[in-house]
Amino acid sequence: MIRLGLTGSMATGKSTVAAMFAKRDIPIYDADKAVHDLYEGEAVPVVGAHFPDAIMDGKIDRKALSKLVLGDKEKLAQLEALVHPLVHQKMHEFLAQNQRSGETLVILEIPLLFETGKDYPLDKIAVTFCADEIQKQRALAREGMTEEKFEAIKARQMPQSEKKQRADFLIDTGLSPVETQQVVDDVIKTCRQLVND
Structure with missing residues (x-):
């Protein structure tokens, strides 16, 4: 494959x-969509612990989060360190599933x-x-x-x-x-x- x-x-x-x-x-595995889905589920407690102001109605508000990290390299790096492992996990699940179903x-x-x-x-x-x-x-x-x-x-x-x-x-x-x-x-x-x- x-x-x-x-x-x-x-x-x-x-x-x-x-x-x-x-x-x-x-x-197709869409990394942005994976992040979007995670922001409504698994990533909420993880990101919320570090960026509580970005949580609205039990979800991560992308605009609020963007304002918190835009232009701040340290905060951006911190956010990426929290979210990337979750995104990678979703990607590996996608690859394994398609490998099993014989996709080329x-x-x-x-x-x-x-x-x-x-x-x-x-x-x-x-x-x-x-x-x-x-x-x-x-x-x-x-x-x-x-x-x-x-x-x-x-x-x-x-x-x-x-x-x-x-x-x-x-x-x-x-x-x-x-x-x-x-x-x-x-x-x-x-x-x-x-x-x-």
Whole structure:
């Protein structure tokens, strides 16, 4: 089974590309969704013990938590140390389940794959990218996004150029959806050939 990591900078089309893989019935582990689920369940007591102001109605309020850690490296590192082990556990459960069911390819969608410095059990890495102006335009179209917030997030992420150098596959989301789907289909085909070789 090929474990393909899917990553890319903010607003470079990761979710769109993940949906294209899903359309081809490829199982996807979404690290952000895993965090979201954990913030409504298992992570609440763990995070709440350190960041009590982030708990609202028995769940972790992402906006409140973001305000507490944004721009504070120590607090951010503390939060990541609490949440990452839980996220990793979910990922390993996903991998084991798909290995048992005989899947040949799975996607691990990990937005901060390179930034976390964590070791992930990946065979290959696909990176989504687009022109800087397209990225900025997409990001600023998001609810609650400001130019200042965009620049702060971008500053914490590895530059697109560096991510591209570390990729086994590049997926340009500045193309038309049909062309991007074609690139995704080529990636699927190549990965499946690796399993059969």
